[in-house]
Amino acid sequence: MENSCDSSAEQAMEKPVADGCNLTITGFMGTGKTTVGGILAERMGRRLVDMDEQIEADFGKPISQIFADDGEEVFRQAEARLCQTLAGESDLVIATGGGALVSDDNLQTMAASGPVVCLTAGVDTVLERVETFEDRPLLPGDREEKRRNIETLLLNRRGAYGRIPLRVPTDDIDPEAVAERVLDTLAGNSEIAEMTRITVPTPEGHYHICIGEGILTHAGRLLANRAVAKGKAAIVTNEDIAAHYAEVLSESLQKEGYSPVLCQVPEGEAHKTLATVQNLYDQFVAAELDRRSPIIGLGGGVIGDMAGFAAATYLRGAPFVQIPTSLLAMVDASVGGKTAVDLPQGKNLVGAFKQPVVVIIDPEVLAELPAAEFRSGLAETVKHGILGSPELFHQFEGKGPANLTQMIADAVRVKVDVVIEDPFERGRRATLNLGHTFGHAIEQVSGYSLRHGEAVAIGTVAAARMAVALNRCDAQTASRIEDCLGRLELPTKASGLNLDEVYAMMFKDKKRSGRMLRFIIPQAIGDVVIIDDPGEQIVLDALASVLT
Ligand SMILES: NC(=O)c1ccc[n+]([C@@H]2O[C@H](COP(=O)([O-])OP(=O)(O)OC[C@H]3O[C@@H](n4cnc5c(N)ncnc54)[C@H](O)[C@@H]3O)[C@@H](O)[C@H]2O)c1
Numbered sequence: 001m002e003n004s005c006d007s008s009a010e011q012a013m014e015k016p017v018a019d020g021c022n023l024t025i026t027g028f029m030g031t032g033k034t035t036v037g038g039i040l041a042e043r044m045g046r047r048l049v050d051m052d053e054q055i056e057a058d059f060g061k062p063i064s065q066i067f068a069d070d071g072e073e074v075f076r077q078a079e080a081r082l083c084q085t086l087a088g089e090s091d092l093v094i095a096t097g098g099g100a101l102v103s104d105d106n107l108q109t110m111a112a113s114g115p116v117v118c119l120t121a122g123v124d125t126v127l128e129r130v131e132t133f134e135d136r137p138l139l140p141g142d143r144e145e146k147r148r149n150i151e152t153l154l155l156n157r158r159g160a161y162g163r164i165p166l167r168v169p170t171d172d173i174d175p176e177a178v179a180e181r182v183l184d185t186l187a188g189n190s191e192i193a194e195m196t197r198i199t200v201p202t203p204e205g206h207y208h209i210c211i212g213e214g215i216l217t218h219a220g221r222l223l224a225n226r227a228v229a230k231g232k233a234a235i236v237t238n239e240d241i242a243a244h245y246a247e248v249l250s251e252s253l254q255k256e257g258y259s260p261v262l263c264q265v266p267e268g269e270a271h272k273t274l275a276t277v278q279n280l281y282d283q284f285v286a287a288e289l290d291r292r293s294p295i296i297g298l299g300g301g302v303i304g305d306m307a308g309f310a311a312a313t314y315l316r317g318a319p320f321v322q323i324p325t326s327l328l329a330m331v332d333a334s335v336g337g338k339t340a341v342d343l344p345q346g347k348n349l350v351g352a353f354k355q356p357v358v359v360i361i362d363p364e365v366l367a368e369l370p371a372a373e374f375r376s377g378l379a380e381t382v383k384h385g386i387l388g389s390p391e392l393f394h395q396f397e398g399k400g401p402a403n404l405t406q407m408i409a410d411a412v413r414v415k416v417d418v419v420i421e422d423p424f425e426r427g428r429r430a431t432l433n434l435g436h437t438f439g440h441a442i443e444q445v446s447g448y449s450l451r452h453g454e455a456v457a458i459g460t461v462a463a464a465r466m467a468v469a470l471n472r473c474d475a476q477t478a479s480r481i482e483d484c485l486g487r488l489e490l491p492t493k494a495s496g497l498n499l500d501e502v503y504a505m506m507f508k509d510k511k512r513s514g515r516m517l518r519f520i521i522p523q524a525i526g527d528v529v530i531i532d533d534p535g536e537q538i539v540l541d542a543l544a545s546v547l548t
Pocket residue numbers: 238240241244267268269272299300301302303305325326327328329332333334335336337338339340347348365366367368369370373
């Protein structure tokens with residue numbers, strides 16, 4: 001019979017694995033074969049066979065006992081027989097034992113029945129993962145002995161694993177993300193197989209924040225991987241952004257069987273209103289979008305907030321995809337599921353929590369972002385460093401982050417951690433407002449001549465000064481914060497603003513809790529606390545110190 005299960009067959013583009021073929025997941029112990037196999041089986045609607053489990057069931061005893069009673073040779077023979085049996089079946093996802101495909105015969109057998117993917121991991125990852133397992137016949141002893149055994153085994157098996165062309169690294173990522181990588185690898189999409197994925201758990205499951213240079217051209221694929229229904233897909237954006245990126249996005253969607261519909265909104269915060277959302281609904285209805293049609297926000301935070309609110313409400317909820325294009329939207333607005341529009345009475349007064357199905361961050365799009373907008377986003381990025389990533393903050397103090405992908409990923413992780421802990425903003429999430437109590441008021445009183453990020457930078461300096469005045473933080477830390485923002489060419493002082501006016505404005509802010517003023521202040525880099533109502537003089541002094 002012809003081998004019709006060759007993984008390079010064109011049909012692999014349509015389905016990760018062609019009908020009738022098996023998918024075999026192999027790799028060293030601790031790489032997550034069974035867990036990842038299980039996720040893939042569920043995604044693909046296939047049955048998972050875990051070879052070790054099957055052999056244990058056949059022998060009626062654990063593998064360690066088979067090794068002890070019958071010897072490794074008997075176990076390996078059983079493995080070879082099982083490979084033959086499984087290769088004769090179809091549409092399975094097979095998780096092999098760690099040593100099963102070391103035999104070239106077994107590998108050939110499995111490869112003839114469909115693609116074989118090898119999961120890989122470094123020694124430290126393996127050691128960490130196997131420490132929680134018991135019953136590893138090949139890994140007796142204490143930690144050091146285990147490490148030596150893992151190193152030796154990995155070395156011995158390197159040649160065998162090296163024969164498998166499809167390889168997926170599993171270090172530092174969770175099984176869900178590994179499963180996605182496997183699917184991308186099968187589809188031949190190395191660019192998205194290698195991107196950074198951050199998994200965000202939600203009440204309904206989870207979604208991924210994908211970060212990687214050039215991944216906008218694979219957006220369609222990323223939607224398809226998340227099982228977003230093929231058919232019409234709304235791209236919500238404005239004219240400027242559409243001019244740069246709508247075509248690339250549309251092409252990538254079309255390639256995967258989506259029919260993109262461009263839904264434009266006017267540029268600017270002034271249009272983040274119910275009237276604009278109403279206009280979006282009209283465009284959705286005219287395009288006959290149904291409740292399975294994805295609504296994709298392509299733009300800065302203004303577009304993301306509005307597209308998200310429209311997706312939360314249109315037909316009581318349609319799938320929402322975030323493609324943030326400003327730095328602020330990447331590290332802040334697109335993370336956490338909050339969406340909103342403004343009312344004449346104030347900003348973000350009407351909104352909803354709406355979790356996206358996927359967030360796609362392509363740092364390459366920042367090339368077109370005006371420099372002042374980029375700097376504004378940097379203020380929020382530094383803020384995330386101060387409140388949760390000393391390492392990121394140190395990088396800003398030093399040579400700067402290695403690249404944009406790493407910088408964005410580190411900042412996103414800080415927000416994700418906070419949001420996971422407090423999805424509905426009942427506690428710790430307030431810490432994300434570091435610099436914002438002062439910042440919002442300064443932004444407003446400046447008549448928006450200061451950008452949000454610029455005002456937040458000034459507000460962060462004021463918060464640090466307040467922390468020093470309250471003996472919560474040493475003066476050196478406060479200076480480091482100020483210097484760091486200054487080095488990034490962000491303002492640390494505002495000129496020409498009236499102290500009393502700014503102070504009064506702080507009380508109007510909707511984020512005040514009750515009648516108290518709430519501040520987030522740093523105690524150290526990476527450690528902030530919430531302070532309610534520190535006293536009028538303390539607030540006035542901190543504020544006066546940043547107004548000239
Ligand atoms: N939902 C949340 O959790 C959350 C958090 C923070 C901020 N926000 C909201 O985000 C909004 C601010 O977002 P923003 O700073 O991105 O402002 P924005 O959306 O207005 O974008 C800033 C400007 O940059 C342009 N732009 C964006 N990406 C571009 C690109 N790649 N190339 C060229 N031009 C580009 C936009 O068209 C706009 O003119 C506010 O409305 C704020 O309320 C929401």
